[in-house]
Amino acid sequence: MRADITSGRAVGFLLGLIDSEDADRVRARVGLPRPVPEDLQEVRYGLPRDLSALPASVVLWMLQEDDPDLNAVVWRLLSEQDTALRRAILDGVPFAPGRLLAIEVDPVLRRDYEAPPVPDRVARLGLVPALRASTSMAEAREAASMVYRREHWQTVAEADRENSLPGYVRWALCVRPDCPPSLRAQFGSHRKFDFRVRQAGILAGPAEYATGHGPALDVLKVLSLGQVMFPRRVTEAEDELRPLVRDHLGGREEAWAVLAQLVDTFHGTAPELVLTAGAIA
Numbered sequence: 001m002r003a004d005i006t007s008g009r010a011v012g013f014l015l016g017l018i019d020s021e022d023a024d025r026v027r028a029r030v031g032l033p034r035p036v037p038e039d040l041q042e043v044r045y046g047l048p049r050d051l052s053a054l055p056a057s058v059v060l061w062m063l064q065e066d067d068p069d070l071n072a073v074v075w076r077l078l079s080e081q082d083t084a085l086r087r088a089i090l091d092g093v094p095f096a097p098g099r100l101l102a103i104e105v106d107p108v109l110r111r112d113y114e115a116p117p118v119p120d121r122v123a124r125l126g127l128v129p130a131l132r133a134s135t136s137m138a139e140a141r142e143a144a145s146m147v148y149r150r151e152h153w154q155t156v157a158e159a160d161r162e163n164s165l166p167g168y169v170r171w172a173l174c175v176r177p178d179c180p181p182s183l184r185a186q187f188g189s190h191r192k193f194d195f196r197v198r199q200a201g202i203l204a205g206p207a208e209y210a211t212g213h214g215p216a217l218d219v220l221k222v223l224s225l226g227q228v229m230f231p232r233r234v235t236e237a238e239d240e241l242r243p244l245v246r247d248h249l250g251g252r253e254e255a256w257a258v259l260a261q262l263v264d265t266f267h268g269t270a271p272e273l274v275l276t277a278g279a280i281a
Contacts, residue, residue, distance in 0.1 A: 007263045008032050010220035011256070014249070014274070017242040022251030029253040030260040043228045044073045055201020055209065058222060059085070060177035061230035063095040070229070072106035075113075083116050083145035084176065090115045093149055095178070096232075122146050128159045131169045140168035147173065157183050175200040206230070210237035216273040217263050244271055248278030255281035 012032060015023040027034060054077070062074050063085070071089045078085055088095075090113060092102035119142045122130040127146055134140040147156055156173065159165060160183075170187040173179050175196050184202075187193070203209050206226070213219050226234025249255045259277035266273050 007217060007260065009224040010217050010263050011260050013220050013224035013226075014241070014245050014259070014270075015256070017238060017245045018250060025251065026253055026256040030257050032260075038228065040228055041069060043225070044070060047073060047077070047225070047229075054222065055203055055213070056175070056177035057201055057203040057205075058209070058230070060095065061206065061233045063088075063178070064097075065230060065232060066094050066096045066099055066103050068104045068106045071103065072109055075106075075109055081141075084148040085178065086113075087115045087145070088148040088178070091148075116145070118146065119143065127152070128155065131156070131159070131165055132163075134166055134169050137168050137172065140166065140172040144169060144172040144176070148178070153180050153183060157186060160186060171196060175202065177202060206233050206237035207240040210240050211269060211271050214269045214272075215267050216270040217266065219270055220263070241270060241274075244274050248274050252278075252281060257281075 011030065012035060015026060015032070016035075018026075024034065026032075059074060059077065062070055075086065075089055087093075090105060090109060092105050094101060094103055119130070121133070121139070122143055124130075125133060127143070130143040130146075131140070134143050147153060156165070157180075160170075164170075171193060174184045174187055174193055177200075179202075181204075184197070203213075206223070209219060210223060222229075223234060223237050226237065249259065255278050258281045259273060262273060262277055266276070268276070
């Protein structure tokens with residue numbers, strides 16, 4: 001069989017986890033071309049808009065590259081409601097852990113866009129008072145849009161420790177991909193909050209995304225772009241899936257042929273896809 005571009009990327013990502021000689025034999029069996037070096041700039045700017053439906057944490061992993069070109073791609077994927085992240089990109093805020101130096105801003109973004117104005121309530125009251133005065137989700141999101149630097153998050157954490165912030169504010173902040181995990185834990189566990197966090201796609205890391213999310217085709221398509229979108233962190237997903245792929249598929253051409261036939265319509269996770277293909281073969 002010959003896989004289409006999308007399923008070919010998905011299967012190709014998994015093939016990258018086995019020995020290269022075995023992978024070449026499998027590619028010949030299922031009709032996949034050998035991988036060729038990709039022009040990162042071209043691929044990044046060719047990312048489809050439907051990636052805007054990604055789990056929120058994938059956007060954070062991209063920002064953690066602290067790459068001006070990649071930040072410009074992230075900008076295209078953000079909605080107009082993602083005011084805080086847009087402020088951060090235009091201000092050159094670093095996201096990689098431990099980095100302090102500002103990031104160069106893409107010249108096109110710097111030329112064509114300006115940061116949204118400071119909300120009147122925040123300008124009048126100050127950040128923490130505006131957060132505390134928020135009595136609706138709209139007000140909470142508006143005030144929270146001014147929380148985007150590390151010092152802002154520290155200020156919020158200290159204010160919440162002194163006196164718990166309103167529920168709307170904690171809700172608006174905890175579903176942000178850039179909300180520090182320690183602050184999200186500080187906000188406490190609540191059934192509705194936990195549901196919103198899951199719904200937004202807040203993940204512990206790429207390994208959780210690789211093993212716990214589906215459909216497998218969508219997840220593997222994103223991971224296949226990992227070397228372009230979030231190269232520093234994609235190895236976490238690869239390391240998590242590699243033992244499973246080698247144990248249940250390895251160099252078995254028939255098992256890979258089954259997987260290539262299943263991947264387009266399989267609704268489960270990537271590990272379930274691998275186990276199913278191996279069992280059928």
